[in-house]
Amino acid sequence: MSTPSSAVAPGAYVEKIRAARVYDVARETPLERAPGLSRRTGNTVLLKREDLQQVFSFKLRGAYNKIINLDPELRARGVIAASAGNHAQGVALAARQLGIRALIVMPKTTPEIKISSVRELGAEIALHGNTYDDAYAHANTLAAEQVLTFIHPYDDPDVIAGQGTVGMEILRDGPGDIAAIFVPVGGGGLIAGVSAWVKAMRPDIRVIGVEPDDAPCMHDALLAGERVVLEQVGIFADGVAVRQAGEEPFRVARECVDEMILVSTDEICAAIKDIFDDTRTIAEPAGALAVAGVKKYVEREACTDQVLVAIDSGANMNFDRLRHVAERAELGERREVLFAATIPERPGSFRRFCDAIGLRGITEFNYRYSDPARRTSSWA
Ligand SMILES: *Cc1c(COP(=O)(O)O)cnc(C)c1O
Numbered sequence: 001m002s003t004p005s006s007a008v009a010p011g012a013y014v015e016k017i018r019a020a021r022v023y024d025v026a027r028e029t030p031l032e033r034a035p036g037l038s039r040r041t042g043n044t045v046l047l048k049r050e051d052l053q054q055v056f057s058f059k060l061r062g063a064y065n066k067i068i069n070l071d072p073e074l075r076a077r078g079v080i081a082a083s084a085g086n087h088a089q090g091v092a093l094a095a096r097q098l099g100i101r102a103l104i105v106m107p108k109t110t111p112e113i114k115i116s117s118v119r120e121l122g123a124e125i126a127l128h129g130n131t132y133d134d135a136y137a138h139a140n141t142l143a144a145e146q147v148l149t150f151i152h153p154y155d156d157p158d159v160i161a162g163q164g165t166v167g168m169e170i171l172r173d174g175p176g177d178i179a180a181i182f183v184p185v186g187g188g189g190l191i192a193g194v195s196a197w198v199k200a201m202r203p204d205i206r207v208i209g210v211e212p213d214d215a216p217c218m219h220d221a222l223l224a225g226e227r228v229v230l231e232q233v234g235i236f237a238d239g240v241a242v243r244q245a246g247e248e249p250f251r252v253a254r255e256c257v258d259e260m261i262l263v264s265t266d267e268i269c270a271a272i273k274d275i276f277d278d279t280r281t282i283a284e285p286a287g288a289l290a291v292a293g294v295k296k297y298v299e300r301e302a303c304t305d306q307v308l309v310a311i312d313s314g315a316n317m318n319f320d321r322l323r324h325v326a327e328r329a330e331l332g333e334r335r336e337v338l339f340a341a342t343i344p345e346r347p348g349s350f351r352r353f354c355d356a357i358g359l360r361g362i363t364e365f366n367y368r369y370s371d372p373a374r375r376t377s378s379w380a
Pocket of ligand 1 (some may be wrong): 059153184185187189190191286287
């Protein structure tokens with residue numbers, strides 16, 4: 001049950017997206033001007049606010065469209081998914097809406113808060129293994145045993161078509177002169193749907209994928225001309241920490257995506273702050289990726305007065321990570337630097353160090369003796 005339905009030609013996605021049934025459960029989210037980002041980049045930056053969905057991400061669009069398109073008898077038996085994140089909540093909400101059973105397999109290491117948020121949506125939870133791969137394998141076993149339909153987070157044409165409604169809404173609600181749309185990329189379901197729609201309707205608009213530089217599965221796949229498996233992926237942006245791009249998303253992305261941009265953790269943190277400044281909402285790291293990509297693109301292209309759309313894809317942020325994000329944001333903005341210096345253990349040398357720093361503010365200062373041998377000699 002894990003194999004995606006057969007491949008769909010990118011052009012044929014237009015019909016699938018137009019026919020996608022997502023609005024029983026998904027909101028048509030606003031496309032809002034971000035005043036601060038627009039001013040600071042010298043362009044018009046618009047945010048597609050998918051963080052405002054009921055489950056705080058776009059994932060319910062694809063999940064619902066997949067489930068509603070199942071054969072009714074099969075659907076009535078229920079669905080299963082492997083996820084500790086936004087896909088789990090999307091599937092759980094879609095299943096509840098349709099009054100069917102949802103079983104979500106999560107690794108045993110999943111934080112309690114994520115387990116309870118899925119349980120509150122009425123899904124059953126099975127904890128299995130230590131990694132996502134363990135949970136995924138177990139979900140496939142359970143799917144076969146209990147005749148449940150496996151709902152893939154991205155490698156499925158019906159899921160892709162559901163996510164594609166985000167692109168449809170952007171072109172419908174946005175101004176006529178959009179220059180580029182920036183899309184966060186994990187397994188690639190969202191960008192496949194969005195790019196298939198945009199390239200069919202408005203091939204002049206650039207579709208640009210954004211990934212963390214430590215989880216570049218689509219970037220590397222497009223470069224290599226085939227899907228690659230990353231040895232390791234950074235998990236800071238947990239919504240997009242995927243080791244291999246989906247087969248069907250990769251096929252569509254090859255034809256419809258103009259380029260991929262990679263951003264650092266610090267740049268993602270800075271983007272979370274930008275979004276906060278403009279909306280007073282907190283994006284999760286994956287949700288802020290596209291804004292980080294816009295900033296990098298503007299810097300590289302030195303473009304002005306263009307309309308640039310960034311998909312703010314989600315807001316499922318762990319509260320306890322906010323401190324880390326706030327600290328790194330300053331580094332990402334290059335307003336603050338972190339450096340180490342060795343100064344002689346002599347009276348007056350700290351003053352000379354401060355003179356060298358000049359009028360710049362010091363936000364934190366730590367010191368220690370670096371070498372006891374030298375300390376003895378200089379103070380002896
Ligand atoms: C799943 C997810 C993505 C990436 O979507 P894919 O279809 O896997 O590429 C981006 N942002 C958030 C918040 C997500 O939950």
